[in-house]
Amino acid sequence: MKFIPYGKQTIESDDIEAVVETLKSDFLTTGPKVKEFEEAICKYTDAKYCVAVSNGTTALHLASVVLLQPNDKVITTPNSFLATSNSILYVNAKPVFIDIAEDGNIDLDQAIELLKIDNTIKALYGVHFSGNPLNQETLKYIRDNFNIKILEDSAHSLGATFNNIKAGSCEFSDISILSFHPVKNITTGEGGAITTNSKEIYEKLLMLRTHGMLKTTDMKPWEYQMIDLGFNYRITDIQCALGISQIKKLDSFLEKRRNIALKYNLAFKNTVIKPLYEFNPESAYHLYVVLVDFNKLSISKEELFTQMRKRNVGLQLHYIPINQQPYYKTLGFGNEITPNMDIFYKQAFSLPVYPLLTEDEQIYVINNLLELLK
Ligand SMILES: Cc1ncc(COP(=O)(O)O)c(C=O)c1O
Numbered sequence: 001m002k003f004i005p006y007g008k009q010t011i012e013s014d015d016i017e018a019v020v021e022t023l024k025s026d027f028l029t030t031g032p033k034v035k036e037f038e039e040a041i042c043k044y045t046d047a048k049y050c051v052a053v054s055n056g057t058t059a060l061h062l063a064s065v066v067l068l069q070p071n072d073k074v075i076t077t078p079n080s081f082l083a084t085s086n087s088i089l090y091v092n093a094k095p096v097f098i099d100i101a102e103d104g105n106i107d108l109d110q111a112i113e114l115l116k117i118d119n120t121i122k123a124l125y126g127v128h129f130s131g132n133p134l135n136q137e138t139l140k141y142i143r144d145n146f147n148i149k150i151l152e153d154s155a156h157s158l159g160a161t162f163n164n165i166k167a168g169s170c171e172f173s174d175i176s177i178l179s180f181h182p183v184k185n186i187t188t189g190e191g192g193a194i195t196t197n198s199k200e201i202y203e204k205l206l207m208l209r210t211h212g213m214l215k216t217t218d219m220k221p222w223e224y225q226m227i228d229l230g231f232n233y234r235i236t237d238i239q240c241a242l243g244i245s246q247i248k249k250l251d252s253f254l255e256k257r258r259n260i261a262l263k264y265n266l267a268f269k270n271t272v273i274k275p276l277y278e279f280n281p282e283s284a285y286h287l288y289v290v291l292v293d294f295n296k297l298s299i300s301k302e303e304l305f306t307q308m309r310k311r312n313v314g315l316q317l318h319y320i321p322i323n324q325q326p327y328y329k330t331l332g333f334g335n336e337i338t339p340n341m342d343i344f345y346k347q348a349f350s351l352p353v354y355p356l357l358t359e360d361e362q363i364y365v366i367n368n369l370l371e372l373l374k
Helices: 013-023 032-045 056-067 083-090 108-117 136-145 199-209 237-247 250-268 301-310 326-330 339-347 359-372
Strands: 049-053 073-076 094-097 121-127 149-153 175-179 192-196 288-291 348-351
Touching: 013 237, 032 049, 032 192, 032 237, 049 056, 049 199, 056 083, 056 149, 056 175, 056 192, 056 199, 073 083, 073 108, 083 094, 083 121, 108 121, 108 136, 136 149, 192 199, 250 288, 250 359, 301 348, 301 359, 339 348
Parallel strands: 073 094, 073 121, 121 149, 149 175
Antiparallel strands: 049 192, 175 192, 288 348
8 A cells, every 4th residue: 555644635637737827828926817716715715805825824924914913812722733823923922822622623612711801812813623613603702792803714624614604704703814735625735815804904915915015006007115014925826726726626625525534434433433523514624533542542642653654554643732832832831721632632633534535545544543443
């Protein structure tokens, strides 16, 4: 069996043709494909505005520049990729790590309790972990009852819905961000996007993406003004051509991911392997995460990873708690009381899930896991 990673892109001949066509066109960057991709994202997510950028991390950075002020306290989750809370630090704001709920998402009830007693908190950064959306009713409650900014990190969840509210729609948030890294639900190689329903935020983001520069119709064609400290976080037309081709296939990709999740769930019924949450047809299943109580077994988690690697299966850890990272510890983080995250970190790991994972590979993963965890 050749190596089976936990995630992988699906690139087909039409994707390649779309990229080649753009390579032959007049614009490799700042051309028509960027706008076309942004419009496709708006159409897919129901958001009013979209700004495509160079990756999910720069999307988070720009979002933080727009939403936060230095020293603002921002409630966030330890169970995410580093970039979510790094973006809070980029703008000299202060992450406040709280615990996760049983499904691996930030515990919004705990966030509410904290918001009730601490009116200096200025924002909430949540992540739809694994593609399983945050409870949108609770998010609405938070938006309606507390005067804070809300960001949804939807890097895992393009295509997911919560009671038909689409991830990325910003129905109850100020900003949502997406990532198009190859393991994500669609890819542009590297790439990201920010969605919002606020025209004011949209216009700021457009400017910040390109050096804080402004060009208006009343200016001469060669004139420009810098009115804020921005960046070059542009995405290319080449990448957007790939994104346009990919987003057309997102629904079929999602169906395959969900079918694999269903198959895993069935295979692990009545075993020591517990899916992180019951099958959720609305989850985008960017990750398929399971929990195993290794205390009850003779094999450790580390040994399981090693053995599976020897058998050419790449299990993954999503995630090492961000607040426990060495850099975060130098900033004084790491002593937060997060019992659910602690248990999760001991028990959780991710199995391969991506549209091109074959039935044989799925069976191979299942059989080897069950054999090692007997
Ligand atoms: C939850 C989350 N947010 C943000 C990012 C950053 O995205 P990118 O890798 O495109 O910079 C990632 C990427 O892995 C992620 O998983």
